[in-house]
Amino acid sequence: MTKKRLISFDHETKILNNFTFEEDTTGNNDHHFVISTEQDVTAIINDNKNQLKETDKRTKWNDWNKVASIPMVVYYDLKAKGIIDDPVAIKKWLNDPENKYFRTREGNV
Numbered sequence: 001m002t003k004k005r006l007i008s009f010d011h012e013t014k015i016l017n018n019f020t021f022e023e024d025t026t027g028n029n030d031h032h033f034v035i036s037t038e039q040d041v042t043a044i045i046n047d048n049k050n051q052l053k054e055t056d057k058r059t060k061w062n063d064w065n066k067v068a069s070i071p072m073v074v075y076y077d078l079k080a081k082g083i084i085d086d087p088v089a090i091k092k093w094l095n096d097p098e099n100k101y102f103r104t105r106e107g108n109v
Contacts, residue, residue: 015039017035039073045101068094
């Protein structure tokens with residue numbers, strides 16, 4: 001039997017934390033639990049799309065151009081994988097077409 005409970009919800013970031021308890025059904029008393037974090041990223045993605053549309057594609061890149069908005073849950077996942085702290089890896093991640101909805105500017109980083 002699985003029991004899921006909400007631990008916390010942050011209205012500003014739309015981040016929620018859940019506690020899930022999974023009871024062993026095999027009789028081995030091998031119960032375990034999972035604490036998970038979720039985030040509604042709809043507003044962030046929509047804002048990124050709007051910023052991408054407003055960017056003048058002819059404008060040259062400068063040192064301080066905003067290129068992405070990354071939700072906190074994605075940021076912490078990238079941090080845990082070591083991608084955030086590796087300039088080559090984060091550039092590769094940002095340039096990956098699968099991550100295009102996090103981008104606020106076209107072109108390669």
